Amino acid sequence: MxxxxxxxxxxxxxxxxxxxASFLGRTRELKELRADIERAGLDTLAGRKAPRARVLLIAGRPGSGRTALAGELVRQLAPRYPDGVLRARLADPDGTPVPVERTARDLLTALGVPAPAGAPEDVLTEALRTALTGRRVLLLLDDATGAEQVDALLPDAPDCLVVAVSGGPLTGIPGVRPCTLGGxxxxxxxxxxxxxxxxxxxxxxxxxxxxxxxxxxxxxxxxxxxxxxxxxxxxxxxxxxxxxxxxxxxxxxxxxxxxxxxxxxxxRLPVASARLLRLLSQAPAGTVDPHTASALAGCSPARARAVLDDLTALGLLHAADAPLPEYEVPGCLHPLLRALAEKEERPAELQLARARVLERDVRLLQSCRAAADTGSPQAREKLRSLPPALRFASPEAAAEWLTVRRPALLAAARLAVADGDLDTLARRLMSQLVRAMVAHFGTQAAAADLYGIHGLVLDVAERRGLPREKAAALLNLGDLDAQTGRVRDALARYRAALDAGRAANDPYATGRAMESVGGAHQELGDHDRAADWFGRALADRLARDERAHAARLYGRIATAHTYAGRYGEALRNWRSAAAGYRREGDTVAYARALSETARVQEYAGRPEESLRTCREAAEWARRAEDSRLQAALQLRMADTLDRLGDPTAARLHRAAAERILGKEGPAWDPEPDPTGAIGPEPLANACEIRSPSAED
Structure with missing residues (x-):
């Protein structure tokens, strides 16, 4: 022919x-690798037990089948490791090494071990080694770019096995003999x-x-x-x-x-298919779904999926094992496709394709967030205004999409920030990504991802000279630092946020920063400075006639004085807080402020006054229908009556508390804490990423 x-x-x-039906070839290599597991190491020859996991190295050029060989070896060995198989890629599709901190966090998540948001690399790798102690786990580390990456993740568990895939030898890790692949x-x-x-x-x-x-x-x-x-x-x-x-x-x-x-x-591909193939090199994380492909090529999602299926049939893509349609660009093809794209496409066209992907992700995230808020008329109206292709059938479908696409969305944010030419779209993407994650996963569950996103927001804000967004990012990072026990780091961020808020003339950020500085000092045990900073924040709120916030700050000042043993100052501030709540008509907060006043009176050695205040607080708690607080006050009055020598009345109050608790559950009676007895503002709403877009 x-x-x-x-x-x-x-x-x-x-x-x-x-x-x-089966893995092809590589019989000799598999035999050598399995024999290498049994080979005595230097420690065994010296009569010592191996202190770390054995490492098997498969080395070869991209496209040599090194990952497939590693997968087949892991499949054969998996039954010998009852605690499971962990997998991680140590390089992005473009060859950029993945930070060890990110890999360690992902492995801890796979093990079901919580990892503190923003924790440094050494803390996370130590947590990983601790989590693997006593386990028999098989760890597959693909696309390693250097020995440092692998060495940092090696378990201190001789019963574990690490299979590493790399382009060459991992010099620096003792006892590792590479199995080098040819054709x-x-x-x-x-x-x-x-x-x-x-x-x-x-x-x-x-x-x-x-x-x-x-x-x-x-x-x-x-x-x-x-x-x-x-x-x-x-x-x-x-x-x-x-x-x-x-x-x-x-x-x-x-x-x-x-x-x-x-x-x-x-x-020899059709023109449209060839162009989409080239543009797949711009897909974040080397994974693409029909929406991403349609944005890259400027076509409909249905047409994009048909082309993706055709490319998969040609061996150019791999269908990902995911509940939603998703495709992977083979790592060996990624640099070649990027070279083709740079040769065939103008730089402006490539940037436009990346911009379309970011814009599509922003709109999908808006739809995803709106799908979580089904009870809001505004959210329903937002959903109705979107094209059918961008709508989610249910909150569960939106959450599933967000879960599947999370790595690609985070990679898109990192790439957009590193690009530097698409900062406006990058800011919108990060804003919507934060909101969607909080809506579907909650602040605590998404804390690790949120920490990274806020760090990217800070990078863009500093690069572009945006003090308001800088303040918001610093406040959110400080909140996450404080939650994970890094209070001094949080304090430094709060002070920087205060400077940025003043530079932006943003009263909200300034007030939040001052209050957060006070909270950090309170957590560090410096109650005098805490009270001083809360007082500054209070003066700021009073100047803007924000009475509800002022009442809450009176409570925080009172808490600081209570910790310092200045009960007179604490009582004056709790009374001011109670008066503020009463003027605002907040019956629940008023009852709790009275409850805290009674507590301080008890600390100050004035039990009769405490008893009277408790009775008044109980009456207001009844009006507010706060049964848990009623029960807590009944128990407190019982304790006070015991100290006053009236056990009969004390028993009556305990019986009343038991009746209430039998219906409502545990009583609400927290000890004073550094965040204030009435409670701080929710973290999710503490300081949002600002965006100039009206859609946001």
Missing amino acids: TDQAVDQDDVRPAEPPAAP LDTKSAVELLTRWAGSVRVTVDPRSAENLAEICQGQPAALTLAGGWLASRPQAGISDLAKRMHADTDDGGDSPPLTRVLRLVHD
Whole structure:
């Protein structure tokens, strides 16, 4: 068959090949790797127990099948490790090393171990080693870029095993012998071609099949693309493809076989499909769904999914094992596709494609957040205004999408910030991502991701000179630091936020920062400074006639004085707080302020006054229908009556409390705490990322 005849054939989308029945070839390599597990290490020869996990290293060029070999080895060994298999990729699709902190956090999450938000690398790696102590776990570390990455994640558990995949030796880790991969043997290479192209063409022309395998140097990735090309052209012979690859003389004919076969496949794709294939190199995290593909190519999601399925049938993409349609760009193809995109597309077109992806993600996140708030008329109206393709059928569907796309969305935010030319879209994306995560997962569950996002917001704000957004990011980071016990770090962030808030002339950020500085001093036990900063925040609120916030700050000042043992000052401030709540008509807060006043009176040695105040507070709690507070006050009055020598009345109050608790559950009676007895503002609403967009 002539080349011209082949060119005139219709290019038909290939049917995806059947899932491989077994792993192909690599029998010798698998045998060596399994034998290496049993090989005595230096510690064993010296009579010592190995202090760390054994490391098996599979080294090879991208496209050599190194990840597939590691996966097959893990599959065979998994039964020997009852505590499970953990997997992590140590490099992004573009080859950038993944920070050890991020990998350690993901592994801890997979183990079900909570990792403090914003914790440094050494804390997280130590937590990972602790979590793996006493377990038999098989750890697969793919795409390692250096020994430092692997060494930081090695468990101090000799019963664990680490399988590392890298492009070369991991110099610096003792006792590691690399299993270096070359090409597949001829028989396995021809069988791989057969699985894609069918047995008929291989059977009628076995010599050409062997020749093509030799041209591809036995590289599984190149053979897969060659087989996909043949599968999509039923009338083409194997010899035709071999001739085409021989005729490819670009770069002097010295290009690697994977580069040549990709170029051949790309050049024979329909124009729209070829363009989308090139643009997939711009997909964050190397994963793409129909929405992302449609944004890259500027087409409908349905059309984008059809093209993605065709590319998958050609071996150019892998269908991800996910509940929603998602595709992975093979790591070996990513740099080649990026080079093709930079050659064929203008820089402005690539930037526009990235901008379209960010804009689509922003709109999807808006829809995702609105889907979580089904009881809000504004959210329902927001959903109705969106195109059908961007709507979610239910809150559960929105949460599932957010869970599946979370790595790609976080990668999109990191890439957009690193790009530096799309800061406006990056700010909108991060704002909507924070809101969607809080809406579906809650602040505590999403704290680790939120910490990273707020750090990116801070980077953009400092680069662009945006003091208001800088203040918001610092406040949110400070809140997360405080929650994880890094109070001094939080204090430094709050002070920086105060400076940024003043520079932006933002009264909200300034007031929040002053109050947060006071809370940090309170947590550190410096009650005098805490009271001073709360007083500054109070003066700021009073100047703006914000009475509800002022009443709460009176309570926080009173709490600081209570800790310091200045009961007279504490009582004056609790009375001011109670008066403020009463003027605002907040009956529940008024009753609780009276309850705290009674507590301080008890501390001050004035039990009779405490008893009278407790009775008044109980009456207001009854009016407010706060049964738990009523029960707590009944118990407090019982304790006071015991101290006053009236056990009979004390028993009556305890009986009343038991009746209430029998209906309502535990009483509300917290001890004074550094955040204030009435409670601080919720973290999720503490200081939102600001955006100039009216849609936000």
